[in-house]
Amino acid sequence: MEYRSLGNSPLRVSCIGLGARSLGAPPGDPAQQAGQAAGASVEPDRSAEWERVVHRALDLGINLIDTADVYRRGGSEELLGRVLRGRRRQVILATKGGFRRQNGRTTQDSSPEYLRQAVEASLRRLRTDVIDLYQLHASDPAVPFEATARALEDLVGAGKIRYVGLSNVTPEELAAFPAPVVSIQAPLNPYQRDAEGDLLTEARRRGVGLLAYAPLLAGVLGGPLPPDRPWPPGDERLHVPQEVVADAAILARRLDDVGRRWGLGRVRLLLGWAASRPGVASVLVGASTVGQVEANAAAGQPLPPDLLREVEAVVDAAGVTVQRPVPMRVVEVLPGARSPRVAVVEWGLKFPVPQSVEPGDTILVEIWSGRVLPSLPAPETSGPEA
Numbered sequence: 109m110e111y112r113s114l115g116n117s118p119l120r121v122s123c124i125g126l127g128a129r130s131l132g133a134p135p136g137d138p139a140q141q142a143g144q145a146a147g148a149s150v151e152p153d154r155s156a157e158w159e160r161v162v163h164r165a166l167d168l169g170i171n172l173i174d175t176a177d178v179y180r181r182g183g184s185e186e187l188l189g190r191v192l193r194g195r196r197r198q199v200i201l202a203t204k205g206g207f208r209r210q211n212g213r214t215t216q217d218s219s220p221e222y223l224r225q226a227v228e229a230s231l232r233r234l235r236t237d238v239i240d241l242y243q244l245h246a247s248d249p250a251v252p253f254e255a256t257a258r259a260l261e262d263l264v265g266a267g268k269i270r271y272v273g274l275s276n277v278t279p280e281e282l283a284a285f286p287a288p289v290v291s292i293q294a295p296l297n298p299y300q301r302d303a304e305g306d307l308l309t310e311a312r313r314r315g316v317g318l319l320a321y322a323p324l325l326a327g328v329l330g331g332p333l334p335p336d337r338p339w340p341p342g343d344e345r346l347h348v349p350q351e352v353v354a355d356a357a358i359l360a361r362r363l364d365d366v367g368r369r370w371g372l373g374r375v376r377l378l379l380g381w382a383a384s385r386p387g388v389a390s391v392l393v394g395a396s397t398v399g400q401v402e403a404n405a406a407a408g409q410p411l412p413p414d415l416l417r418e419v420e421a422v423v424d425a426a427g428v429t430v431q432r433p434v435p436m437r438v439v440e441v442l443p444g445a446r447s448p449r450v451a452v453v454e455w456g457l458k459f460p461v462p463q464s465v466e467p468g469d470t471i472l473v474e475i476w477s478g479r480v481l482p483s484l485p486a487p488e489t490s491g492p493e494a
């Protein structure tokens with residue numbers, strides 16, 4: 109496994125990290141209760157496999173685990189807290205906050221009061237006394253950066269968190285954030301490559317490492333694609349636009365051809381490609397089985413240069429980028445911190461909007477990038493990437 113510096117910080121992270129977004133059962137789920145109540149003796153249930161995934165990741169040299177308080181409604185942090193007892197020191201534990209869940213609704217909130225509560229709650233669930241990397245999940249346009257940054261610096265001073273990271277920010281937001289930051293998170297796969305532009309330029313300028321997420325496009329590129337493998341009802345991959353899935357099927361076939369000649373699988377090629385992008389400190393990849401985490405950890409070695417060039421040619425030929433515009437109803441309009449007005453939409457996300465937008469209006473949001481689109485009322489500034 110290759111280890112890299114996380115930005116200018118002294119942290120050395122494995123170039124493949126474990127994303128824990130789909131690990132752990134939400135509170136109230138029988139699998140979690142069984143796992144908690146009976147330790148390892150309850151079989152079969154998915155908790156046991158998830159626990160093995162985490163242990164195997166550590167055994168294979170993965171030392172960065174990324175979660176968030178909202179993943180599995182706290183269940184991901186709970187699972188990690190349980191599994192990492194006795195192994196906590198082997199892990200750089202990264203979590204995120206900034207989405208408040210209240211009365212069954214989730215809303216963006218980066219206020220100092222909320223972040224202080226969120227960090228305490230994450231510490232409790234993770235059963236640790238310090239979080240190595242605490243990341244703002246997405247920037248909240250209704251809260252001044254100065255307030256958020258001061259709160260995070262105070263949490264560092266209090267020994268609750270060691271380093272601060274940002275996630276889903278624009279290059280301008282990264283440049284403007286007034287506190288030391290060691291990492292940013294952004295998607296990076298053949299269909300989501302925005303991070304390779306101005307964001308990485310700004311990250312390099314600030315000495316910030318990129319944690320590249322969703323390298324398999326949330327699993328779309330992991331195995332057979334539809335129609336060979338139809339995704340079941342409720343699977344988030346069903347939301348990926350049809351033209352992207354169709355292009356991904358072609359890309360997957362091309363990568364499989366390259367992989368066959370080199371004796372390597374498609375996942376190995378895609379993770380190796382993502383890890384090779386300049387500025388990437390670690391590639392955060394999810395895994396739901398031990399077999400997957402083993403395959404993913406194998407990408408901790410760089411691809412031979414000739415092979416990398418072949419993979420780059422295939423990836424560069426990807427024909428589309430992910431876009432999914434969704435109309436969203438505005439439930440509230442607030443004063444903005446970096447723009448005059450901010451709309452809170454039904455999904456709890458917040459976006460800068462022009463003066464003309466009122467509660468009850470519908471705005472069109474491109475949800476993969478989090479930008480408000482210039483139809484229906486046009487925005488004055490670009491929104492945060494969520």
Ligand SMILES: NC(=O)c1ccc[n+]([C@@H]2O[C@H](COP(=O)([O-])OP(=O)(O)OC[C@H]3O[C@@H](n4cnc5c(N)ncnc54)[C@H](OP(=O)(O)O)[C@@H]3O)[C@@H](O)[C@H]2O)c1
Binds near residue numbers: 174321375393494
């Ligand atoms: N900051 C943010 O807003 C943000 C957003 C998204 C993700 N992330 C981070 O990035 C991590 C990874 O993102 P992600 O889970 O959305 O997407 P991903 O890593 O692209 O896809 C993960 C999925 O791919 C499949 N997979 C993984 N390894 C495989 C293998 N070796 N062979 C075949 N299939 C494999 C699994 O799905 P199946 O088993 O179901 O096929 C797995 O759940 C997250 O866990 C999270 O830590 C951050």
